[in-house]
Amino acid sequence: MxxxxxxxxxxxxxxxxxxxxxxxxxxxxxxxxxxxxxxxxxxxxxxxxxxxxxxxxxxxxxxxxxxxxxxxxxHSDDTCFLKVGSLEIATTPERLAELHRRAGLALSAGINAQVISPDEALKLHPLLVRDKLLGALYVPDDGIAxxxxxxxxxxxxxxxxxxxxxxxxxxxxxxxxxxxxxxxxxxxxxxxxxxxxxxxxxxxxxxxxxxxxxxxIQPLAHQLCYTVPMPELASYKTEAELPVLRHQGSDLYFRQRGQSLAVGWYGHRPLAVKAQDILPAELAEVMPSQVPFTPEDWKGAMERSIEVIPSLKDTDIAESMNGLFSFTVxxxxxxxxxxxxxxxxxxxxxxxxxxxxxxxxxxxxxxxGHPTLAVHECDVNRFDAHQLGAQHIEERGAQNFVEVYDLLHPLQPMESPRPLRTTGFYQRQQELGGFFLEAAGYERPQWYEANAGLVDHFKSPSRDEWSSKFWSPIIGAEVCSVRESVGLFDITTLKRIEVTGKGSLEFLEQMTTGNLRKKPGSITYCLLLNDKAGMLSDITVMRRGEHDFFIGVNSNTDINYLKQLAPDTVHVRDVTAGTVGLGLFGPKARALAQSLTRDDLSNGALGYFKLKSTYLGHVPVMLARLSYVGELGYEIYTTADFALKLWDTLWQAGKEFGLIAAGRGAFNSMRLEKGYRSYGTDMNSEHNPHEAGLSFAVRKGGGYKGAEAFNAIDKDALNRRLVCLILENPQHVVLGKEPVLHHGKPVGYVTSAYFGHTIGKQLAYAWVPAALSNQGTSLSIRYFQNDYPATVGEDPQYDPQMTRLKS
Missing domain, CATH: 3.50.50.60 (FAD/NAD(P)-binding domain)
Known part of the structure; x- marks a missing residue:
């Protein structure tokens, strides 16, 4: 051992x-x-x-x-957890809506939760004031550790x-x-x-x-105070009987401690501390993780507390602290x-x-060698270099403290520091009115205002207020325009590595599930599995030479995983920052690209999942015949110094072909229509390829990590499957992570969702029990407090015969 x-x-x-x-x-x-x-x-x-x-x-x-x-x-006669339940209260309509959304998140994770009325909340926590409450989220199994x-x-x-x-x-x-x-x-x-x-x-x-x-990691001080004994709590004889309470709209939480209340406050300025400045135990006044209380930062805490717990008005504070704990970027x-x-x-x-x-x-x-739960979000090796700078750590840690109880949309990007990383396309994207979100520090367009004129020709269903955030009907117009002609997508945020050296083929064969023994110029979609056949990632391997592979991976975790296991003769190098990528997709993509090169780009010369080094105009590029949006097209890569020239070359030539720039919103809509999975969103290490519908990416036989476990799986006896759900009403929008219900009981959860603009249907991919995965099965999706009817449909919905991709 x-x-x-x-x-x-x-x-x-x-x-x-x-x-x-x-x-x-x-x-x-x-x-x-x-x-x-x-x-x-x-x-x-x-x-x-x-x-x-x-x-x-x-x-x-x-x-x-x-x-x-x-x-x-x-511990002796004491339990180590007081299961008193929790209440999260709402005093505004926006917060009440958020509680319904959070109830859905809880149900999708198997946690018992429900939104209850003000009267029900008052019965559970009599110190609350009735006229301020609109409702509360109640989780009976929460409590005090x-x-x-x-x-x-x-x-x-x-x-x-x-x-x-x-x-x-x-x-x-x-x-x-x-x-x-x-x-x-x-x-x-x-x-x-x-x-x-x-x-x-x-x-x-x-x-x-x-x-x-x-x-x-950024240590920050957080203010916590305990009141003197309160007459209203005199009848309580144990440490805690009242539910723990959170009033996120005012940055407050409360817990009972016998006949006193603890009041926690996030409404103060971030109080950052450096790890090396934390006092040793012998010098600390109380303990090292408690720093001197700053009364000026407590201002406003009790006033806001009294609004929901009036009995605190005449109550004094007996203990106060600024307690240290950790935030990450x-x-x-x-x-x-x-x-x-x-x-x-x-x-x-x-x-x-x-x-x-x-x-x-x-x-x-x-x-x-691997945990049961998926931990890619938590992996210590996940960070980009810019995220590990002292200034970035301090600024992001402080901002996360400020936002800890804020109402944050799933797509909401960080506000600062931005812009941090930009590609050589950024200037042109700004000129086209790009609406940018952030991805891996990069500015990435979600849609382009330059395409607003297309909306009259390509209509999108209306959305509710929440799902309309960081969205525009221009997205649907971009989808339909690309399906008809051709679009230009920025795919630079995809991580790219080179794996080279003698033994690189054998190494990649051991690490991935794909059949890589193909001639240079071939592309293979592969999976990385752990020993239990759980999926660690999906990657695209492009063979440029005998010992030369260019690979699209999902994260720094993938890169470090391969680096750690590579033999000395195999070199794994991250080339993301030194390269850029554009997706040229749509039925006119070949004609446009062919107009810029003398090389033969016909289907016979450069077929689906084939690779060619060529020139587009004056720009040396690697042209990869694949498309994540389900249309004829290419992923185009070049070095970062040629970025602007590549964009301008394609843009100028594209005028006669109806070329538009399209954003990530259109990209996501099109990939869901085509049924393409996104690692970390649709599947992770908790799932095996059969369950996720990706067993086609696993070669027969063995010789790769996880082969024994994969070959032992009975694909006819799976417990769950990833399925495509079609919502009955096209205007019923869901965003992901909502619970899936069967006869009113939670049975699964949504991963990705978007309106399919080509097929005119609202789509949601979801994990459900295998017994409920057959086409035509009726289910529902809970969005806030509404249950939307949905049916298991064909996967994929668009071009299931692959005729457009392979034409």
Whole structure:
């Protein structure tokens, strides 16, 4: 068994030690700079309020697992979780609508939730004022985590299995040899290790610096106060009986503590702290994770609190704190093995709400090679270089603090810093009135105002106020125009890598499911599988030469995964920043491209899924005959210095062919009509290729990672499938992540959704039980408080015979 050192004995570290020892990994040392079992990090002061509902299915499942585990733990005669339920209240129509949306998110993640009336809310929490309430979201299984008690229970359990805990011991350095961790230096000596897991929380950046790792963590202070005993709570004899309460419209939350109330406040300015400036325990006034209270930032908290809990008006504050906890640049935790040092793992920026679920996934990852839940959103290697700069981390962390309770649309981009990354096409896109959203730091057009004149010819159904945000009827006009003639799409945000060197073919054969033994000039759609045949990604492999592959991947996680496993003779290089891509799609795409080159682009010379290096005018390009929108066309790649010239060359030549620039909205509508999946949205590592309808991308036989597990799957005995749902009413818009119902009971969830402008139908892809996946099955989708009828339809809806793509 490997020697494992866990840095930090907060709730994540203790839960991880418990999970690992339960799986037989018992050679574990937990090193803690504070005192057990209240070491002084965020766990020690956190109020413990647990709201499971989250826009991310994985984060919601982490919370659900945390509740289940803590509720099962007993500390003497005390439970480690008080299942008092939660209320999220609404005092405006906008917030009430949001509660209905959040109820749908909860149901789609298997969490029991419902929107209740003001009177029902008042019965559950009598301190609320009736005339301010419009409704509340009630989740009966939410409550209060007693994290310090849980630390002790889980820690003692791990010790009983062989783990040891060393407190008052500070890590001073991480030892490594030949790119692999070998041990940890501390104030109590050096400890050898095969694996080091940093669960250091707010001190995470300090530990990361020891190995040259920049962590996208920003510690911020958050204000929390406890009142004196209140007469209105005098009848309560236990720690908590009232539901935890959240008033997001005023940046407030509340929890009972005996006969007092805790008031948490996010309405103050962001109070950023550097990890290296956090005081050691011996110098901290209370504990290291509590910094001096700033009364000026509390201004407004009680006034807003009184609006919904009037009894707070004459109540004094007994305790106050500015408690530190972690934000990241994208609001997800940091998990997994860092690509910069083998054996160095991270589980940080984890709130108490998700702690035990994160620890379980980490233990599965270490022991089994992969977690049960999909963790691509949380992978520590997911970040682009710009996201790891100190200024970016501080600014995004602070902004995420400000927005923590804000009403945010699923498409809402960050406002600052922008623009951050632009392609060489940006100037021309601005001139065409591009409406930009952000993707991987890039400015990416969603539609172009220059196409507004097309709307009269190509009508789109009207939308409600919520689904109309970051949308325009121009999107539908762009779809129809491209289907009739030709469109130009910016596809630069797709990650691109080169895999070269002797043995590159054999390496890619081992890592991917596709048949790559084809001549140079061929393209293959492949999957990356884990050992259980769960899909880690889907990639497009373009063979340029005998030992030269150009590959479209989904994320930095894919790139690091391949880099980590590549032999010394194989080189994996990220070429995204040095290249640009344009999609030229539509029935006139070949005629347009042919007008710019003397090379033969006929179907016989450059067929579907074939590749050619050529020139378009003066621009050297790689022309790939594939299309993610289901039309004849090409993905065109060149180096970044030729970007503007490539755009202008195509634009000038395209005038006689009816060329338009089209945005990401049109792209998504067209890909759904064609049934093309998007990794991370439609499928992830929790799904296998048969379930996702992608078994065609897996070659027969074996020799690739996950082959044994895939070949053992009985495709006629699947439990679930990804299906295409057609909503009965074309004006019924859904956006994704809504619950799918059968006879009123939740059975699945929507992944992607868009109106199919070519076929005139509202489409939604969704995961449903296999028994409900047959064409013609009647289901419904809950959008806010409405249930929209839908039917399982043919997949795909557009050009199922592939005649347009292959023409």
């Amino acid at each position: 490997p020697k494992i050192i866990i840095i930090g004995a907060g709730i994540v570290g203790c839960s991880l030690a418990d999970e690992l020892t339960e799986r037989g990994y018992c050679d574990i040392t937990v090193i803690e700079k504070g005192k057990l079992w209240k070491p002084g990090g965020s766990t020690s002061h956190a109020p413990g309020v647990v709201f499971q509902t989250n826009g991310s299915r994985t984060m919601a499942q982490f919370a659900r697992q945390t509740v289940e585990k803590l509720y099962s733990l007993q 007693r994290a310090v008690l849980a630390d002790e229970v889980m820690g003692e359990r791990a010790i009983s299995r062989g783990a040891r805990y060393i407190d008052s011991c500070e890590v001073t350095a991480i030892d490594q040899v030949d790119g692999h961790v070998t041990g940890v230096q501390t104030t109590q000596g050096t400890f050898p290790a095969d694996i080091v897991v940093s669960c250091a929380g707010i001190w995470g950046p300090k530990i990361g610096a020891m190995v040259g790792m920049s962590k996208a 994208d609001n997800f935790p940091l998990m997994g093995e860092w690509s910069g040092l083998k054996g160095f793992w991270v589980a940080e920026a984890v709130w108490v709400t998700h702690a035990c679920g994160v620890a379980r996934a980490m233990a599965e990852w270490i022991v089994n």
